[in-house]
Amino acid sequence: MSPKATLGNDREGSRSRPTLGIDTEELASCVSCGLCLPHCPTFRVTGEEWASPRGRISAMREVQDNGAAVDAAFLSSMDSCVQCRGCEPACPSGVPFGSMMEATQAELARRRRFDWRRWGFRVLGHSWLLNLMSRMLAVAQRLRLVPSKRLGLPPIPLAQGRLRATGDDVWLFTGCVMDAWQRSTHAAVKRVVEAAGAGVALPGTGAGCCGALSLHAGLEDHARSLAVRTMKALEGSAPILVDSAGCGAALKEYGKHLGTPEAAAFSERVLDVNEWLAAQADRLPAGGERGQDITVAVHDPCHLRHVQRAHQPVADVLSRYATVVALDDEGLCCGAGGAYAAMQPDLAASIRDRKLEAIKRSGADIVVSANPGCTIHLANAGVTVRHPLEIVDEAIDHDG
Amino acid sequence: MKFRKADPLVEDLRRVLPLDRIRVAPLERSLMGRDASIFEGGQAGPVCFPIDTGEVQGCVDTARRHGRAVVPRGAGTGLAGGAVPLEEPVVVVTTKMNRLLSVDADSRVAWVQPGMINLDLSRATAPYGLHFAPDPSSQQVCSLGGNVGTNAGGPHCLAHGVTSAHVLAVEVVLMSGEAVVLGDPDGWAPGMDLRGAYVGSEGMMGITTAIAVRLTPDPPAVQTLLLAFDSVDAAAQTVSAVIADGIVPAAIEMMDNNIIRAVEAYVGAGFPTDAAAVVIVEVDGLPGGVAEEADRVVELATARGASVRRAVDEQERALLWKGRKSAFGAIARIKPNYYLHDTVVPRTRLAEVMNRVYEIVEEHDLQVMNVFHAGDGNLHPMLLFDRREPGIMPRVHAAGAAIIEASLAVGGVLSGEHGIGMEKRDFMPLMFSEADLDAQARLRRAFDPGGMANPSKVLPTGASCADVNALDKVPDGVWG
Numbered sequence: 001m002s003p004k005a006t007l008g009n010d011r012e013g014s015r016s017r018p019t020l021g022i023d024t025e026e027l028a029s030c031v032s033c034g035l036c037l038p039h040c041p042t043f044r045v046t047g048e049e050w051a052s053p054r055g056r057i058s059a060m061r062e063v064q065d066n067g068a069a070v071d072a073a074f075l076s077s078m079d080s081c082v083q084c085r086g087c088e089p090a091c092p093s094g095v096p097f098g099s100m101m102e103a104t105q106a107e108l109a110r111r112r113r114f115d116w117r118r119w120g121f122r123v124l125g126h127s128w129l130l131n132l133m134s135r136m137l138a139v140a141q142r143l144r145l146v147p148s149k150r151l152g153l154p155p156i157p158l159a160q161g162r163l164r165a166t167g168d169d170v171w172l173f174t175g176c177v178m179d180a181w182q183r184s185t186h187a188a189v190k191r192v193v194e195a196a197g198a199g200v201a202l203p204g205t206g207a208g209c210c211g212a213l214s215l216h217a218g219l220e221d222h223a224r225s226l227a228v229r230t231m232k233a234l235e236g237s238a239p240i241l242v243d244s245a246g247c248g249a250a251l252k253e254y255g256k257h258l259g260t261p262e263a264a265a266f267s268e269r270v271l272d273v274n275e276w277l278a279a280q281a282d283r284l285p286a287g288g289e290r291g292q293d294i295t296v297a298v299h300d301p302c303h304l305r306h307v308q309r310a311h312q313p314v315a316d317v318l319s320r321y322a323t324v325v326a327l328d329d330e331g332l333c334c335g336a337g338g339a340y341a342a343m344q345p346d347l348a349a350s351i352r353d354r355k356l357e358a359i360k361r362s363g364a365d366i367v368v369s370a371n372p373g374c375t376i377h378l379a380n381a382g383v384t385v386r387h388p389l390e391i392v393d394e395a396i397d398h399d400g
Numbered sequence: 401m402k403f404r405k406a407d408p409l410v411e412d413l414r415r416v417l418p419l420d421r422i423r424v425a426p427l428e429r430s431l432m433g434r435d436a437s438i439f440e441g442g443q444a445g446p447v448c449f450p451i452d453t454g455e456v457q458g459c460v461d462t463a464r465r466h467g468r469a470v471v472p473r474g475a476g477t478g479l480a481g482g483a484v485p486l487e488e489p490v491v492v493v494t495t496k497m498n499r500l501l502s503v504d505a506d507s508r509v510a511w512v513q514p515g516m517i518n519l520d521l522s523r524a525t526a527p528y529g530l531h532f533a534p535d536p537s538s539q540q541v542c543s544l545g546g547n548v549g550t551n552a553g554g555p556h557c558l559a560h561g562v563t564s565a566h567v568l569a570v571e572v573v574l575m576s577g578e579a580v581v582l583g584d585p586d587g588w589a590p591g592m593d594l595r596g597a598y599v600g601s602e603g604m605m606g607i608t609t610a611i612a613v614r615l616t617p618d619p620p621a622v623q624t625l626l627l628a629f630d631s632v633d634a635a636a637q638t639v640s641a642v643i644a645d646g647i648v649p650a651a652i653e654m655m656d657n658n659i660i661r662a663v664e665a666y667v668g669a670g671f672p673t674d675a676a677a678v679v680i681v682e683v684d685g686l687p688g689g690v691a692e693e694a695d696r697v698v699e700l701a702t703a704r705g706a707s708v709r710r711a712v713d714e715q716e717r718a719l720l721w722k723g724r725k726s727a728f729g730a731i732a733r734i735k736p737n738y739y740l741h742d743t744v745v746p747r748t749r750l751a752e753v754m755n756r757v758y759e760i761v762e763e764h765d766l767q768v769m770n771v772f773h774a775g776d777g778n779l780h781p782m783l784l785f786d787r788r789e790p791g792i793m794p795r796v797h798a799a800g801a802a803i804i805e806a807s808l809a810v811g812g813v814l815s816g817e818h819g820i821g822m823e824k825r826d827f828m829p830l831m832f833s834e835a836d837l838d839a840q841a842r843l844r845r846a847f848d849p850g851g852m853a854n855p856s857k858v859l860p861t862g863a864s865c866a867d868v869n870a871l872d873k874v875p876d877g878v879w880g
């Protein structure tokens with residue numbers, strides 16, 4: 001955020017549309033009880049009202065209801081939000097914070113003259129371009145031309161094997177960055193799904209990015225066009241399995257965002273891969289003895305726990321193959337938040353510190369996370385983080 | 401953040417606090433303008449975030465030199481407007497003073513900073529098998545400093561007593577800038593019990609900077625019962641009967657039908673949405689005694705027509721309590737605003753006063769929800785409204801006043817645990833004579849001669865002729 005980024009008021013002077021485009025009833029629905037505060041990662045690390053869900057809603061009201069300026073303090077309050085949505089399950093009144101924040105971000109994006117994300121996120125929709133750039137980045141990393149640690153980048157593979165479809169019982173959604181950087185995770189997930197007896201169909205280059213990053217940055221049109229494309233690439237009636245919690249949450253909300261019956265029907269088909277596996281538990285092969293020797297701490301990605309509200313299946317599936325411990329921080333965010341760790345590195349690091357303490361208290365050997373953003377962010381602090389199904393895959397393989 | 405260099409007060413505050421812990425932007429100050437009460441639109445001056453006692457002294461000193469009042473604020477979950485700033489005082493927020501300073505598990509005493517969250521303390525002492533007994537419904541977020549300020553209660557204060565019974569000593573920064581310790585962590589302070597006078601003083605005597613709390617051993621056994629009734633009367637009579645039988649449960653909480661439906665929509669704990677009222681009874685202690693007491697409570701309840709559910713495990717128990725403790729926050733499922741009262745009435749008059757509350761609400765064409773500490777007779781009628789509806793506020797205030805009068809008429813009191821703050825301030829003369837109010841004002845002045853600590857709260861205007869800082873009335877726009 002630029003310090004002098006004071007933006008103009010009512011762009012079009014249209015009186016009928018609220019200033020921030022937030023539904024007036026949604027905005028009125030917060031009673032300011034404050035029960036969300038401890039569940040907000042930015043409030044937890046700052047203790048300041050502007051960095052809390054209640055404060056952000058009050059700030060939105062100041063602008064939309066009382067005509068306050070969209071000034072630097074307002075931008076700071078909005079842009080510091082990780083959009084983890086940990087406040088939503090904590091709210092007894094069910095205030096739809098995520099949708100209010102998305103509306104606000106969309107309005108701020110309209111007012112910004114230049115936003116690199118508008119161009120940067122375009123790349124995510126073109127897998128050939130993303131792959132090409134990723135390989136170049138991988139070479140640059142090897143030549144030590146990129147300050148990976150400072151930029152929060154994981155080691156990017158120089159080359160990746162191809163994934164091949166094995167049937168049409170289920171789709172495996174492969175996404176953008178995860179496919180370009182962590183395809184080996186997809187491969188492991190695919191093997192586990194196949195071990196449960198299902199043939200896996202792949203979207204190929206038809207579907208790239210799910211649009212989540214664009215939506216969180218307020219780039220609604222771009223998010224919408226990515227959603228339409230994704231839906232087209234994953235047609236039919238087979239379940240759509242997702243191994244990235246952030247993408248899964250976005251796919252599950254297409255119905256809400258696009259507002260069409262087709263999108264709603266599409267979202268109905270979407271499942272986190274662990275959800276699907278937990279429902280087929282009797283078809284999963286047994287694991288070997290060896291797996292139980294390692295203690296695995298499960299880090300719940302926010303968009304699995306707070307948005308999809310489907311974090312339990314991860315432990316249900318994994319505990320068949322390893323000793324699982326839960327973290328004691330009530331699913332507080334790790335600070336990754338998609339592009340958040342790059343946009344707000346200081347807050348993201350402070351939030352991560354709390355998570356690292358929880359991990360330490362758990363006494364676990366390794367941590368698993370069903371979301372690539374969390375994996376990268378936590379790994380940058382020196383923690384061994386893997387996808388839960390990679391552990392399962394290895395346990396199954398070893399007992400062949 | 402834009403920095404008002406011209407303001408000499410802010411310039412001087414910079415000498416005692418780093419720049420990033422002083423907030424002066426209009427938005428940041430406006431966010432301090434309210435707490436969880438009905439009030440909106442308080443006016444904050446510079447907002448300070450000290451991290452230790454020395455910095456609080458610095459803030460207070462600076463404010464005094466500039467003739468500005470000081471208002472302390474914790475998590476902002478107060479329900480009576482106690483932390484709402486008036487006339488741009490220096491606001492001292494304690495959320496960054498959130499450390500556990502020491503734990504003496506043998507003596508069962510901990511020193512904490514005031515910004516520590518109530519539940520965080522119990523979590524931190526759990527490995528010792530100890531917890532902090534007062535558990536306000538907002539315990540997952542409210543600060544211990546705020547608990548001291550309001551002498552907070554909670555469901556489990558029925559058997560264990562409210563905050564004052566669990567605070568052994570407090571370190572306070574007086575408005576002179578001096579830090580003093582009131583009370584003694586060993587529990588035998590000589591002289592007058594100034595600690596007792598301080599707990600519940602709502603920020604009007606100074607700013608709490610450290611607290612020595614008494615920790616309570618976790619009970620070896622707990623049994624939680626959910627009793628559902630077809631009438632509010634039967635529920636209230638059961639509460640009276642349990643206490644009359646000589647049982648003092650750890651908690652007895654009551655919820656009426658409206659609130660049952662709102663919280664059930666949130667927690668899905670299986671609360672019976674067709675019951676007129678439910679009563680949650682928790683008994684704790686040694687396993688044999690717990691089983692016996694629980695059976696006796698069930699006997700008394702079923703004799704009055706209750707259907708009974710026993711929580712079978714810790715998960716079910718936690719879910720029932722989550723429902724109870726989410727009640728205030730669930731209100732927006734019905735209406736976007738609430739005006740919450742906190743009167744206490746004799747237990748034997750509970751049913752009568754509740755029926756009167758329903759009548760009053762009917763007369764003023766409003767909606768009400770009741771969720772409260774039945775064992776103490778501490779009512780929490782919540783008037784539900786939408787402040788955008790024209791002409792609604794006078795009806796809300798009239799109904800509120802009538803509820804208070806009805807409670808006082810049967811020998812009740814104005815507030816059980818939320819404090820007086822601004823919301824109940826002007827009702828104080830209904831309860832206290834002029835002499836009583838003057839005595840309270842003089843006690844306050846003994847700590848804060850200039851009336852600069854959280855002015856215009858608790859004591860109504862004219863409570864004392866020397867109370868020069870009191871406003872004539874609450875400024876326009878603060879009452880919604």
